[in-house]
Amino acid sequence: MKDLSMHILDIVQNSITADAKRIEVEITENVSSDIYRIVISDDGKGMTADFVEKVTDPYVTSRTTRKVGLGLPLLKQNAERTGGNLAITSEVGKGTVVKAEFRFGNIDRLPLGDIAGTIVLLAAANLNIRFIYKHITEKDKYCFDTKEVNEMLEGMPISEPGVIRFLKEMIKENLQEINIAG
Numbered sequence: 001m002k003d004l005s006m007h008i009l010d011i012v013q014n015s016i017t018a019d020a021k022r023i024e025v026e027i028t029e030n031v032s033s034d035i036y037r038i039v040i041s042d043d044g045k046g047m048t049a050d051f052v053e054k055v056t057d058p059y060v061t062s063r064t065t066r067k068v069g070l071g072l073p074l075l076k077q078n079a080e081r082t083g084g085n086l087a088i089t090s091e092v093g094k095g096t097v098v099k100a101e102f103r104f105g106n107i108d109r110l111p112l113g114d115i116a117g118t119i120v121l122l123a124a125a126n127l128n129i130r131f132i133y134k135h136i137t138e139k140d141k142y143c144f145d146t147k148e149v150n151e152m153l154e155g156m157p158i159s160e161p162g163v164i165r166f167l168k169e170m171i172k173e174n175l176q177e178i179n180i181a182g
């Protein structure tokens, strides 16, 4: 995985597969405490405690086409490489929360990459899912919510090419305003 946005795309795919209808991505940057935190929460079908315990082991997957699941183990590896960690909490029938913490200034922390493109792509490809993306820096915070976007669009779908371009630019500009790190 070459950047954090690709990890986010991958982890959100798990939520989509788990039939989530509301998926939230929250990124918190804190230079003072040297923490870069990504939390992905969903209201999908969840996992049993037993399964959660084994899920960061690369040989666990519920997929039948391929034997190994790599999304969570790779994210864990990349978080731990910076001195951080990965924590998963889940409840069957309720949902799942995946929390990855990185050491902000660690040389091995991957850059964020194209988060605006990632979020808009997810929203455009899954019109029936509500996506919420929050980004918090020490300066301020930004929140993108497809529920609000849909109200603003008055019936025009997010998947419309012009809307996609507009939303990407809107997110990028708002992230610049709050001085996000690369």
Ligand SMILES: Nc1ncnc2c1ncn2[C@@H]1O[C@H](COP(=O)(O)OP(=O)(O)OP(=O)(O)O)[C@@H](O)[C@H]1O
Residues within 6 Å of the ligand: 010, 014, 015, 018, 042, 044, 045, 046, 047, 055, 060, 061, 062, 063, 068, 069, 070, 071, 072, 073, 096
């Ligand atoms: N948000 C979630 N809700 C419910 N189950 C989940 C969730 N995330 C992961 N899982 C379960 O954990 C397994 C492992 O996830 P992981 O992303 O590591 O691998 P994968 O999705 O199976 O394969 P890959 O990501 O490599 O394509 C999944 O197959 C799924 O059963």
Ligand SMILES: [Mg+2]
Residues within 6 Å of the ligand: 010, 011, 013, 014, 069, 070, 071, 072
């Ligand atoms: Mg996966």
